[in-house]
Amino acid sequence: MTGFLLQKLGVNCLLLVLVSMVGFVLVHATPGGPLAQFALSPGMTSARLAEIAHGMGLDRPLWQQYLHWSARLATGDWGRSYRDQTPVLTMIWLHLGATAQLGLASLILSFPLGVALGIVAALRAGTRTEHLASLLSVVLLSLPTFWLGLVFIYVFSVRLGWFPAGNLTTPGHGAFMDHLRHLALPSLTLGLVSVPLWSSYTQAFAGDIWRQDHIRTARALGVPAWRIVVLHLLPEALLPLIPVAGVYLPTLLSGALVTETVFTWPGIGRLLLDSLQYRDYPVVMGLLVFSAALVLLCSLVAEILHHLCDPRLRG
Incomplete structure (x- = not known):
């Protein structure tokens, strides 16, 4: 039973990582990516958008962004909503x-x-x-x-x-x-x-x-x-x-x-x-x-x- 449990836990952890990776890539592949909401703001300029991207770490390679995001996720920091800055876990x-x-x-x-x-x-x-x-x-x-x-x-x-x-x-x-x-x-x-x-x-x-x-x-x-x-x-x-x-x-x-x-x-x-x-x-x-x-x-x-x-x- 212990071996069965450890095997299932390992498979499920791997599946969870794969799901998160696919979801992360798809979000960045959508038109505008994670900055789409900011780009729609009135008066938004390219310089300001680049500044926001730098502040959020979105100008780094995608694999570095994923590692940073998953590390925060593992510590309980799931980010905050763009709408009202409410923690995601709270929502x-x-x-x-x-x-x-x-x-x-x-x-x-x-x-x-x-x-x-x-x-x-x-x-x-x-x-x-x-x-x-x-x-x-x-x-x-x-x-x-x-x-x-x-x-x-x-x-x-x-x-x-x-x-x-x-x-x-x-x-x-x-x-x-x-x-x-x-x-x-x-x-x-x-x-x-x-x-x-x-x-x-x-x-x-x-x-x-x-x-x-x-x-x-x-x-x-x-x-x-x-x-x-x-x-x-x-x-x-x-x-x-x-x-x-x-x-x-x-x-x-x-x-x-x-x-x-x-x-x-x-x-x-x-x-x-x-x-x-x-x-x-x-x-x-x-x-x-x-x-x-x-x-x-x-x-x-x-x-x-x-x-x-x-x-x-x-x-």
Whole structure:
């Protein structure tokens, strides 16, 4: 287990370095580079722009800039926003809570629905029920997140007036129920588009387990189907979903960017989009490294939990 952990840590650190290098090069390759925002300032001259570049160390070779930036990153200095000089880490922390709430709410919705849909499809293989479950998964998978969000806003906010159309809370209202009403539509949007992920994997795992000899023996002995599903099929089918959960985070982050934009939800995705539009590259790079580190960490934790929970993987 120790060797496995050290190997995974080494690979993840290498991947994080590669992601940061690619992101750093791409930022400098964009038109105007990191100085694009300063170049747009009224009255900016070439001499003043060169002075700013020298002060920020942007006139040095690119590899020296990367080493300097990564060294500061390792010490906790992630730079400051061009907009208001707020530390990048502070900005990420202030927006992380909203994304975490949205992600947790969508997971609470999508996981049970996806697992239930996958179990039903696996138990009714070759029947009309399986075809309907598969069709529902395909439909949910095909729905664009932004389109689904706009439909929900039109139906439940504009037409029915049941839920707010966006933002975290209503100005002047800090009640818990008011926050839940704002959370309902974005979490429903992100949760529904995540259902096919859980249902497809669950159907594949549960289908294989349902055809195994010990399940067939229990069914032949007259054990009730619900008892077989609850006590045997479901625990065995959920075990392989642990590493899948590590893959779920990138999907959640990419979907959250669109969802947060549609519902003006002040999370990490909205911060990234605003920073790209403003060309606030310190924040963009900070979010890139933070997201990559979070994805790799969740994937590593999922693999470790899978090894600990599955006795077949213990060496």
